[in-house]
Amino acid sequence: MDDRKFSVLIAGGGSTYTPGIVLTLLEHIKKFPLRKLKFYDNDGERQKKIADACRILVKERAPEVEFEASTNPEEAFSDVDFVMAQIRVGKYAMRSQDEKIPLKHGVVGQETTGPGGIAYGLRSIPGVIQLVDYMEKYSPNAWMLNYSNPAAIVAEATRRLRPNSKIINICDMPIDIMDRMAAILNLKDRNELVFRYYGLNHFGWWTDIRDKTGKDLMPALKEYVSKNGYWVGGDYDKNTEASWEETFKMAADVYALDPTTLPNTYLKYYLYPTEVVKHSDPNYTRTDEVEAYRQKNVFGECARIVKNGSAKDTNFVSDQHSTYIVDLCTAIAYDTKQRMLAIIPNEGAISNIDPTATVEVPCLFGATGAERIAMGKAATFQKGLITEQNSVEKLAVDAWEEHSYTKLWEAFSLCKIVPDAGVAKDILDDMVVANKDFWPELK
Ligand SMILES: NC(=O)c1ccc[n+]([C@@H]2O[C@H](COP(=O)([O-])OP(=O)(O)OC[C@H]3O[C@@H](n4cnc5c(N)ncnc54)[C@H](O)[C@@H]3O)[C@@H](O)[C@H]2O)c1
Ligand SMILES: O=P(O)(O)OC[C@H]1O[C@H](O[C@H]2[C@H](O)[C@@H](O)[C@@H](O)O[C@@H]2CO)[C@H](O)[C@@H](O)[C@@H]1O
Ligand SMILES: [Mn+2]
Numbered sequence: 001m002d003d004r005k006f007s008v009l010i011a012g013g014g015s016t017y018t019p020g021i022v023l024t025l026l027e028h029i030k031k032f033p034l035r036k037l038k039f040y041d042n043d044g045e046r047q048k049k050i051a052d053a054c055r056i057l058v059k060e061r062a063p064e065v066e067f068e069a070s071t072n073p074e075e076a077f078s079d080v081d082f083v084m085a086q087i088r089v090g091k092y093a094m095r096s097q098d099e100k101i102p103l104k105h106g107v108v109g110q111e112t113t114g115p116g117g118i119a120y121g122l123r124s125i126p127g128v129i130q131l132v133d134y135m136e137k138y139s140p141n142a143w144m145l146n147y148s149n150p151a152a153i154v155a156e157a158t159r160r161l162r163p164n165s166k167i168i169n170i171c172d173m174p175i176d177i178m179d180r181m182a183a184i185l186n187l188k189d190r191n192e193l194v195f196r197y198y199g200l201n202h203f204g205w206w207t208d209i210r211d212k213t214g215k216d217l218m219p220a221l222k223e224y225v226s227k228n229g230y231w232v233g234g235d236y237d238k239n240t241e242a243s244w245e246e247t248f249k250m251a252a253d254v255y256a257l258d259p260t261t262l263p264n265t266y267l268k269y270y271l272y273p274t275e276v277v278k279h280s281d282p283n284y285t286r287t288d289e290v291e292a293y294r295q296k297n298v299f300g301e302c303a304r305i306v307k308n309g310s311a312k313d314t315n316f317v318s319d320q321h322s323t324y325i326v327d328l329c330t331a332i333a334y335d336t337k338q339r340m341l342a343i344i345p346n347e348g349a350i351s352n353i354d355p356t357a358t359v360e361v362p363c364l365f366g367a368t369g370a371e372r373i374a375m376g377k378a379a380t381f382q383k384g385l386i387t388e389q390n391s392v393e394k395l396a397v398d399a400w401e402e403h404s405y406t407k408l409w410e411a412f413s414l415c416k417i418v419p420d421a422g423v424a425k426d427i428l429d430d431m432v433v434a435n436k437d438f439w440p441e442l443k
Contacts, residue, residue: 005035012087013039014046024318039069040076053302057311077138085146089127099285112150121153123438152201169343198375202266331365342370405442
């Protein structure tokens with residue numbers, strides 16, 4: 001290790017994930033030394049509530065680290081080495097629409113899946129592109145790790161619109177699942193697993209999982225997942241919300257369809273949409289839960305820290321979501337070639353899938369970014385699903401670029417969870433109205 005210290009900007013400083021990320025960064029300060037921590041958000045009022053608490057946290061735990069929060073792009077993006085991007089364009093008010101509009105028409109209403117995911121995608125594209133442009137203008141040597149959703153559509157847009165930018169799109173769902181796999185197998189953590197995985201974001205499969213001696217762990221995992229999905233239970237899941245419990249358990253049903261692989265939890269929306277809709281309440285969706293619990297707890301705890309003037313007794317904890325991001329920064333900063341997943345142009349990584357598809361595969365992370373590892377051929381079932389879903393994602397980006405109503409209607413219609421083009425049009429027309437402040441005017 002050398003004597004470099006890094007300046008990190010969290011873009012979307014007002015996010016509910018920010019305190020967890022700050023704590024993780026501070027906990028790992030020896031491994032990934034910091035000189036500056038900066039926040040940027042376009043909602044100064046929301047960001048201030050989180051920033052005022054985090055300023056106290058940083059001052060108490062790492063007084064040598066300079067802390068700044070700003071809504072001014074030049075101020076925020078200057079003198080930065082890494083940008084962690086986690087914006088939600090349209091905030092929870094629009095996530096709620098993404099979920100409730102499709103459900104009103106009997107279709108799955110989900111943040112990153114189906115019509116809701118496409119609607120969110122069209123809002124996120126200009127927001128994330130703007131962050132990339134600010135980074136390139138004010139800190140051209142910096143790297144951006146983007147996990148603003150829907151990461152699949154955002155990654156397809158950055159592949160096309162900013163092909164040479166230093167942006168890596170990432171997701172923590174496989175991280176969460178691999179932590180569960182390690183717990184199921186009584187291993188220390190996910191780093192004990194040597195894995196092969198391929199697919200699209202929120203749409204992928206593990207094909208091989210071994211320990212570091214080469215021992216095949218798939219049989220034991222399959223045996224467990226066939227009965228329990230990825231639900232661990234006990235202490236491990238004592239804080240897991242009921243809707244996530246349902247999702248982790250349902251991985252058993254998804255696994256049953258292809259017992260040669262282990263699936264990403266998000267596949268439940270595509271393979272069992274009828275079941276998902278049956279268990280959904282169109283008047284109370286995931287956004288309502290997040291606002292009632294995560295958002296309330298995070299902002300409540302920040303207010304308490306500010307009132308006390310101290311974060312010494314805070315209940316904020318660093319989570320898996322953020323340890324992964326710190327691992328990625330460390331790998332890029334120190335060229336460790338650690339193997340982790342990224343959402344990246346295919347270019348042969350899945351040999352029988354369009355080279356221009358944006359896929360999620362293991363990569364070696366180092367000073368030049370993410371270097372993809374070839375995963376071979378997708379099986380027939382996966383190839384069919386991936387090709388259809390990737391076309392949906394491509395049509396969504398076409399629609400945004402060309403301001404095309406027809407392309408967007410095609411995207412909605414092609415989407416596996418939408419029954420036909422008539423329902424697709426009804427949902428789309430409601431979404432055009434709901435998204436009028438965010439989408440380009442469609443012709
Ligand atoms: N890829 C992953 O695995 C993963 C995991 C968790 C969360 N996420 C994503 O992280 C993001 C944040 O999630 P959250 O639930 O904490 O949302 P949040 O609404 O609490 O925070 C998002 C913040 O982004 C800000 N924002 C919106 N548009 C902006 C813009 N154009 N420029 C600057 N700031 C902007 C908002 O004001 C808000 O403070 C979402 O996109 C979510 O989907 C991704
Ligand atoms: O409904 P939300 O807002 O709670 O979660 C949506 C996100 O779900 C995944 O991320 C999980 C992650 O898997 C888990 O380990 C922990 O960190 O919480 C995250 C958020 O709940 C998914 O990967 C994200 O893309 C979604 O935004
Ligand atoms: Mn994700």
